[in-house]
Amino acid sequence: MVSDSGIHLHARGEWREPSLAPRTIRFQKGVYAQFHHLFLLQTGAATLVPEGEDHRSLRGPTIASLPPQLRCELHMAAGAAGFIIGASPQIMVDAIGDRAESYALRIFSEQPWFMAEPNIDAVNELQPLVTGFVRELGDPSRASWMAISAYMRLTLMALWRAGGAETAEQRGRGGSASILQRYRQLVEAWFRHHRPMTDYARELGVTTDRLHAICRGALGRSPVHLLHERVVQEAKLRLERSARTVQEISDGLGFRDPTYFSHFFKKKTGFSPAAYRDVARRSNVAESTLSSGYADWP
Structure with missing residues (x-):
C-alpha cells in the first residue's frame, strides 16, 4: 500500500470559488494524467471541451464524471463555482473494491457520465461527500488513504444510482x-x-x-x-x-x-x-x- 504521506500524488480535491474572470482547467495534466475526475458545478455556467468531441454546456447545480481516457478542458464562466475531485487508478481500485456491485461500478466509472436533467436530490447527496473529500485532502495532519477511498466509493455509488443503473440491474434479476x-x-x-x-x-x-x-x-x-x-x-x-x-x-x-x-x-x-x-x-x-x-x- 502506498503510504498516506504520498496521498497528494493519488488524489486531488479543489474548491473553485466564484471569480470575476473566466477560468480554464485542464484535468489530465502532470500527475493527474491518469486520474478519474468528478466536477460538481454548484452555481453558474461552464463548458466541457473534450478532444475531438462536441462541447458540452453545463449549468449548476449539476455533476459530470470524467474517466481518464476523456481528455478535456473545463471552461468556467465568470461567477461560476464548484468542486473538482480526482483519484488515481490505485485509489479507484480500492474505492471500487471487490463486492457484488464492483463490476457495475467499474464499468460505470470507465464511461463519461453527465447529469442529463436537473436532480437536486442527487446533488444534495453528493455535495457532503465531495466536500468531505476536499476537506480530508486539505488537512495534512489527517489526510488518509482509507478515508479518501471511502469517500470515492460512496461518491461512485451515489452517481451510479443517480444514473438509474442500479434500478436497471434490479429489473434484470x-x-x-x-x-x-x-x-x-x-x-x-x-x-x-x-x-x-x-x-x-x-x-x-x-x-x-x-x-x-x-x-x-x-x-x-x-x-x-x-x-x-x-x-x-x-x-x-x-x-x-x-x-x-x-x-x-x-x-x-x-x-x-x-x-x-x-x-x-x-x-x-x-x-x-x-x-x-x-x-x-x-x-x-x-x-x-x-x-x-x-x-x-x-
Missing part, C-alpha cells in the same frame, strides 16, 4: 432475465469463493449441462472458462493498478495459497504474477490487457 445475464451476476458475487459449477446451476434452476450449452452457444466458452476469465481479469487489474503483494492479491481472490494462485495465473496468461506486473508497468499496457472477454457479456 427478475424472472424475465436471461440465464446468461443471471450467471454473470452470480459470477460477480461468487468468483472469489471458488464454488463448484453445480452451485451456480442450482441457484439458476438449471442443470450444469444446460448452463454449459447456453454459455457455449452464446459466447463460445464454457461456464468454467468464463469464471476463470473473471478471476484472471481481477488479478490483472490488481497487479497493474495496486501496490498489494502477490500474497495479498491471492488471498483477496480466495486462493488457498500464493503458489497455487501463481500456477493458475501463469497457466492462463503465460506470465507469473510478478513478471506480469513488471511487464505491465514498464510498457504501460493497463488498458489493453484488461479486456479478457468478461465485459462483452450481454
Whole structure:
C-alpha cells in the first residue's frame, strides 16, 4: 500500500470559488494524467471541451464524471463555482473494491457520465461527500488513504444510482432475465469463493449441462472458462493498478495459497504474477490487457 504521506500524488480535491474572470482547467495534466475526475458545478455556467468531441454546456447545480481516457478542458464562466475531485487508478481500485456491485461500478466509472436533467436530490447527496473529500485532502495532519477511498466509493455509488443503473440491474434479476445475464451476476458475487459449477446451476434452476450449452452457444466458452476469465481479469487489474503483494492479491481472490494462485495465473496468461506486473508497468499496457472477454457479456 502506498503510504498516506504520498496521498497528494493519488488524489486531488479543489474548491473553485466564484471569480470575476473566466477560468480554464485542464484535468489530465502532470500527475493527474491518469486520474478519474468528478466536477460538481454548484452555481453558474461552464463548458466541457473534450478532444475531438462536441462541447458540452453545463449549468449548476449539476455533476459530470470524467474517466481518464476523456481528455478535456473545463471552461468556467465568470461567477461560476464548484468542486473538482480526482483519484488515481490505485485509489479507484480500492474505492471500487471487490463486492457484488464492483463490476457495475467499474464499468460505470470507465464511461463519461453527465447529469442529463436537473436532480437536486442527487446533488444534495453528493455535495457532503465531495466536500468531505476536499476537506480530508486539505488537512495534512489527517489526510488518509482509507478515508479518501471511502469517500470515492460512496461518491461512485451515489452517481451510479443517480444514473438509474442500479434500478436497471434490479429489473434484470427478475424472472424475465436471461440465464446468461443471471450467471454473470452470480459470477460477480461468487468468483472469489471458488464454488463448484453445480452451485451456480442450482441457484439458476438449471442443470450444469444446460448452463454449459447456453454459455457455449452464446459466447463460445464454457461456464468454467468464463469464471476463470473473471478471476484472471481481477488479478490483472490488481497487479497493474495496486501496490498489494502477490500474497495479498491471492488471498483477496480466495486462493488457498500464493503458489497455487501463481500456477493458475501463469497457466492462463503465460506470465507469473510478478513478471506480469513488471511487464505491465514498464510498457504501460493497463488498458489493453484488461479486456479478457468478461465485459462483452450481454
